[in-house]
Amino acid sequence: MSAEPLVARRIVRHGFWVTTVALLAIGGVYVRALMYTPIEVRQGAAQKIFYIHAPAAWAALMAFALVGIVSLLYLWLKDARLDLFAASSAEVGLAFSAVMLTTGPIWGKPVWGTWWTWDARLTLTLMVFLLFVGYLTLRAALSDRSERARFSAVVGILGLVLVPFIHLSVYLFRTLHPTPILLKPSRPSLPPEMLTTLLFGLGATTLLYVGFVTIRYGMARADEARMGEEGSHA
Amino acid sequence: MARWLRLALLVAAKDLKVEVRSKTALLSSLVFAALVLVVFNFARDATLVSSLVLAPSVLWITVAFAAVIALNRAFNLERENASMNGLLLAPIPRRVIYGGKLLANLAFVGVVELVTLPLFVLFFNVDLWGALGGILAVMALATLGFVAVGTIFSAMVVRTRFAELMLPVLLLPFMVPPLIGAVQATSRLLTDRPLSEIAGWLRLLAVYDIVFVAVCVWTFPFLVEE
Numbered sequence: 001m002s003a004e005p006l007v008a009r010r011i012v013r014h015g016f017w018v019t020t021v022a023l024l025a026i027g028g029v030y031v032r033a034l035m036y037t038p039i040e041v042r043q044g045a046a047q048k049i050f051y052i053h054a055p056a057a058w059a060a061l062m063a064f065a066l067v068g069i070v071s072l073l074y075l076w077l078k079d080a081r082l083d084l085f086a087a088s089s090a091e092v093g094l095a096f097s098a099v100m101l102t103t104g105p106i107w108g109k110p111v112w113g114t115w116w117t118w119d120a121r122l123t124l125t126l127m128v129f130l131l132f133v134g135y136l137t138l139r140a141a142l143s144d145r146s147e148r149a150r151f152s153a154v155v156g157i158l159g160l161v162l163v164p165f166i167h168l169s170v171y172l173f174r175t176l177h178p179t180p181i182l183l184k185p186s187r188p189s190l191p192p193e194m195l196t197t198l199l200f201g202l203g204a205t206t207l208l209y210v211g212f213v214t215i216r217y218g219m220a221r222a223d224e225a226r227m228g229e230e231g232s233h234a
Numbered sequence: 235m236a237r238w239l240r241l242a243l244l245v246a247a248k249d250l251k252v253e254v255r256s257k258t259a260l261l262s263s264l265v266f267a268a269l270v271l272v273v274f275n276f277a278r279d280a281t282l283v284s285s286l287v288l289a290p291s292v293l294w295i296t297v298a299f300a301a302v303i304a305l306n307r308a309f310n311l312e313r314e315n316a317s318m319n320g321l322l323l324a325p326i327p328r329r330v331i332y333g334g335k336l337l338a339n340l341a342f343v344g345v346v347e348l349v350t351l352p353l354f355v356l357f358f359n360v361d362l363w364g365a366l367g368g369i370l371a372v373m374a375l376a377t378l379g380f381v382a383v384g385t386i387f388s389a390m391v392v393r394t395r396f397a398e399l400m401l402p403v404l405l406l407p408f409m410v411p412p413l414i415g416a417v418q419a420t421s422r423l424l425t426d427r428p429l430s431e432i433a434g435w436l437r438l439l440a441v442y443d444i445v446f447v448a449v450c451v452w453t454f455p456f457l458v459e460e
Contacts, residue, residue: 075456127407134404141394151390154453155404158383161449165411165442 008222015214022211025204026052029197037197046110049103051197055205056099057125063093063209064128067135068160071153083149084224086156088216090135092209097129120171127166131159145227238333241326245334250341252311259307260345267300267350271357285358290420293354294376298409300350301343301377302402305384308339309392322458332454336385336447343381347373365423368432372423375439376416382447383408389457408446415439 033051040047066089074082104122105115116122135155142148190198253260274292312318321331351369355362362369387404391397416439419432 075453127410130407134407137403138390138394138400141396141400144393147393150456150459151393154386154390154456157453158386158408158446158449161445162408162411165438165445166407169411169414169438 004225004228005222008218008225011218011221012215013218015211015216015218017211018207018214019211022204022208025207026201029055029201029204032200033197037193038191040194043111046107049107051201053100053103053107054198055201056096056103058202059205059209060093060097060100060125060128062206063089063096063213064132064163065160067093067156071156071160074149074153075157080145080149080224081221083153084220085213085217086152087136087139088213088220090132090139090156091216092212094129094132094136095212096205096209097125097132100125101129118170120167123170124163124167128163131162135159145224238327238330241330242333242337245321245326245331246337246341249308249311249335249338253307253338253342259304260342263300263304263342263346264349266303267296267346268353270296270299271350271353275357285360286424289354289358289360289424290417292358293350293420294413294417296350296354297347297373297377298380298406298413300346301380301384302405304342304346305339305381305388305405306391306398306401307342308335308385308388310388310397313392318458328455328458329451331458332385332451335389336382336450339381339385339388340378343377347377360424362424364426368423368429369420372416372419372432372436372439375436375443376412379412379439379442379446380405380409382443382450386450386454386457389454411442412439415442 029051033048037048037051039045067086070082070086070089073079074086104125108117109115135152138155139148139152142151271292274288274296278288309318312321322328324331351362351373354360384401384405387401388397391400391404394400415435419435419439422432
């Protein structure tokens with residue numbers, strides 16, 4: 001019997017608090033987006049979904065990148081906690097990419113006149129979603145822990161390498177998606193009130209990601225501890 | 235380097251010998267490819283869509299699906315009688331085993347493609363002759379990349395219960411860039427466009443091959459360590 005279950009429980013509790021704060025912050029983002037941020041001239045009220053769509057996309061891509069980077073670290077350091085973190089990040093990333101993929105078409109229909117289009121970034125994010133699904137399906141199908149960790153780390157790395165290729169190959173189709181407004185070389189072209197709301201949204205979503213991943217990671221640690229204990233009794 | 239290549243060829247030769255003797259995987263892949271072509275023919279309205287418009291997609295979808303079927307074979311072979319352990323005990327580097335498996339898969343998928351191509355010409359009445367060299371080159375470039383990734387994945391999925399279902403779920407996303415490049419290049423080759431129009435796509439395919447063969451060779455030893 002070790003202190004592991006207690007550690008896991010403490011991690012889950014921390015995650016719970018972070019998540020609570022993040023959810024309140026997201027509520028705040030919505031109050032701000034609806035009441036204090038001007039309505040976009042051409043897109044009307046539909047543009048409000050932007051304040052949840054873009055942050056969800058950000059969180060999903062961050063989750064994906066972290067899965068890849070942590071997988072690389074896992075193959076190097078072979079620390080089981082890195083594997084549990086990658087799995088947690090993939091699960092949370094799948095949830096965020098589902099939010100991104102559902103809010104996107106709802107915004108796209110009134111503004112572009114179509115639910116879906118095979119533009120570069122839409123395709124990329126759909127592929128990220130499918131890679132998350134593949135990663136988690138493989139994990140679920142493997143029972144040996146060391147094998148699961150090593151296999152999924154390799155999938156995580158290959159996925160990270162794949163994404164630039166998908167972007168490059170799809171980019172040659174014409175793109176409808178709004179061009180980058182934040183990270184472009186010149187000044188951000190978003191009006192300051194909208195920019196503040198967006199940045200607030202990005203912050204809140206990042207916090208929500210941290211909260212979710214912490215809870216999920218704590219649960220994975222608790223699972224591992226229980227399995228280890230059962231193993232030692234057997 | 236030459237020694238490594240010789241050892242990899244030995245591993246590949248072993249796989250191909252087993253295949254030549256049983257012929258089950260090769261035959262079923264070939265029949266599958268032919269059936270996909272037949273089904274495709276009925277999935278279009280010949281009076282509305284000319285075969286030339288649809289041809290590149292038909293060819294590449296068929297090749298991709300047949301390749302997935304064929305790739306399931308690579309490590310399935312080693313599951314029976316735990317012969318993977320025998321292979322791992324052999325005094326050769328793990329990366330050489332990957333190299334051998336990759337070569338065998340390339341030969342295998344290559345045969346499937348070479349049989350699919352004339353069937354495709356026959357069923358879809360496409361005049362390939364002028365563009366044959368270009369199409370074979372595009373085929374070689376596109377195939378190397380996704381077979382490299384597919385070989386890694388087939389080593390993983392044999393350890394799961396639903397290997398035949400798992401492989402496409404993992405591999406199809408990785409087939410997207412090679413397929414886009416191959417379809418674009420093929421449709422330009424079939425319509426006699428200048429070579430400069432496909433140079434970019436060929437570069438993309440070549441970079442994909444180099445990057446993924448390198449990453450796969452590097453990661454394979456992690457899959458088989460004890």
